[in-house]
Amino acid sequence: MEVRAGTEGGERDMEGRGNAEGALETTGRLVGGSEGSCGADARCDRPRPPGAAALMLLLPATMFHLLLVARSGPARLLGPPPYLPGLQVLWSPRMLLLWLTWLGLQAALYLLPARKVAEGQELKDKSRLLYPINGFQALLLTALLVGLAVSAGLPLGALPEMLLPLAFAATFTTFIFSLFLYLKALVAPASALAPGGNSGNPIYDFFLGRELNPRVWSFDFKYFCELRPGLIGWVLINLAMLMQEAELRGSPSLAMWLVNGFQLLYVGDALWHEEAVLTTMDITHDGFGFMLAFGDLAWVPFTYSLQAQFLLHHPQPLGLPVASVICLINAVGYYIFRGANSQKNTFRKNPSDPRVADLETIPTATGRQLLVSGWWGMVRHPNYLGDLIMALAWSLPCGVSHLLPYFYLLYFTALLVHREARDEQQCLQKYGLAWHEYCRRVPYRILPYIY
Numbered sequence: 001m002e003v004r005a006g007t008e009g010g011e012r013d014m015e016g017r018g019n020a021e022g023a024l025e026t027t028g029r030l031v032g033g034s035e036g037s038c039g040a041d042a043r044c045d046r047p048r049p050p051g052a053a054a055l056m057l058l059l060p061a062t063m064f065h066l067l068l069v070a071r072s073g074p075a076r077l078l079g080p081p082p083y084l085p086g087l088q089v090l091w092s093p094r095m096l097l098l099w100l101t102w103l104g105l106q107a108a109l110y111l112l113p114a115r116k117v118a119e120g121q122e123l124k125d126k127s128r129l130l131y132p133i134n135g136f137q138a139l140l141l142t143a144l145l146v147g148l149a150v151s152a153g154l155p156l157g158a159l160p161e162m163l164l165p166l167a168f169a170a171t172f173t174t175f176i177f178s179l180f181l182y183l184k185a186l187v188a189p190a191s192a193l194a195p196g197g198n199s200g201n202p203i204y205d206f207f208l209g210r211e212l213n214p215r216v217w218s219f220d221f222k223y224f225c226e227l228r229p230g231l232i233g234w235v236l237i238n239l240a241m242l243m244q245e246a247e248l249r250g251s252p253s254l255a256m257w258l259v260n261g262f263q264l265l266y267v268g269d270a271l272w273h274e275e276a277v278l279t280t281m282d283i284t285h286d287g288f289g290f291m292l293a294f295g296d297l298a299w300v301p302f303t304y305s306l307q308a309q310f311l312l313h314h315p316q317p318l319g320l321p322v323a324s325v326i327c328l329i330n331a332v333g334y335y336i337f338r339g340a341n342s343q344k345n346t347f348r349k350n351p352s353d354p355r356v357a358d359l360e361t362i363p364t365a366t367g368r369q370l371l372v373s374g375w376w377g378m379v380r381h382p383n384y385l386g387d388l389i390m391a392l393a394w395s396l397p398c399g400v401s402h403l404l405p406y407f408y409l410l411y412f413t414a415l416l417v418h419r420e421a422r423d424e425q426q427c428l429q430k431y432g433l434a435w436h437e438y439c440r441r442v443p444y445r446i447l448p449y450i451y
Contacts, residue, residue, distance in 0.1 A: 130218070160240055167302045170298040227274060229297055237308065259398075359374050370438045424445075
């Protein structure tokens with residue numbers, strides 16, 4: 001009998017980024033939805049071809065807007081950028097080489113011997129792919145190499161001035177890479193294609209991705225991109241902001257330290273629990289196309305570092321009492337997030353484990369059990385709740401005078417609410433009366449007594 005926590009959502013077993021269990025599916029997923037949400041053949045929450053074409057322009061434009069306004073004086077999220085950079089500002093062969101070097105470094109670390117090799121989910125042909133679990137190892141080795149480079153004179157503090165051409169290089173290479181993935185999928189066998197992204201419309205399929213697990217030999221492009229270059233690049237950009245602030249003001253501010261620490265914890269947690277990504281819809285269901293590639297390689301490092309970017313150009317005073325409260329908020333969010341995900345993982349692997357053996361379940365007609373106690377009896381998506389509390393804590397060090405640092409919280413809230421509604425529909429179709437009983441027993445979706 002397969003045992004599941006109360007929703008297909010939840011940690012990465014759901015549709016996804018329950019970070020390698022939580023939001024980290026949002027790393028790549030920039031728009032909600034998976035065909036699996038409404039049935040294998042439905043596309044109720046995916047953009048149609050015109051929408052896909054628009055998103056391929058809108059998403060990079062949004063990223064560049066955030067980069068520009070973060071360094072401007074007014075820093076208005078909803079206002080126009082201070083200027084529109086020309087191609088001579090955006091295009092730099094040197095930055096393209098730097099970006100490709102970064103990708104090459106992470107690819108080399110991916111190929112190093114792993115502490116563990118895990119099997120993926122069963123594919124259409126009944127086979128299972130193997131994946132190296134060495135993301136945390138890559139993070140530590142990157143930190144060591146960066147530390148040695150800085151000691152040797154690498155001006156890491158100059159990186160913030162390179163963000164615009166670096167982001168352009170990342171966007172440019174993502175389009176080229178997505179074209180390669182699309183062409184590669186044209187010669188892939190039918191058994192290798194994803195359930196979605198094979199509509200016959202080139203723009204739509206280019207955006208969503210046709211092939212499920214594009215590989216060259218044992219190198220899995222989607223798995224590599226999901227958590228490696230973008231997440232580690234995110235904390236590296238944060239560190240560069242901290243170092244430049246130290247150069248400009250003598251020492252990093254307390255607010256900058258908090259943002260760096262909180263987000264490093266989040267990324268380290270994702271990479272430590274990297275194996276959980278193998279049960280997400282990103283890996284098991286979605287094709288690898290522009291949406292995931294751009295989200296993983298460009299959107300994550302250059303927009304998730306927005307708080308650090310803001311603090312570099314708009315320093316905020318922060319006293320110890322307020323900082324202590326913010327640390328407590330982040331700790332509460334992380335405790336809920338990690339507790340919910342760990343409880344679900346333990347229950348899925350071994351329902352007889354003493355830590356979860358006494359949890360209450362509801363049987364379903366599919367033979368699965370819905371977990372309705374512990375964290376999953378508090379709300380239907382406790383990991384979402386923890387994610388959102390942490391997102392708030394990341395923004396609070398930036399003060400409350402600007403909306404811009406709260407972009408991630410607003411964007412992430414909208415994404416999770418949309419995903420939660422999609423998961424509800426999917427689980428209702430799958431579990432029927434048992435899901436009605438689960439919703440009766442656990443009436444709140446994300447926020448207890450409110451939503």
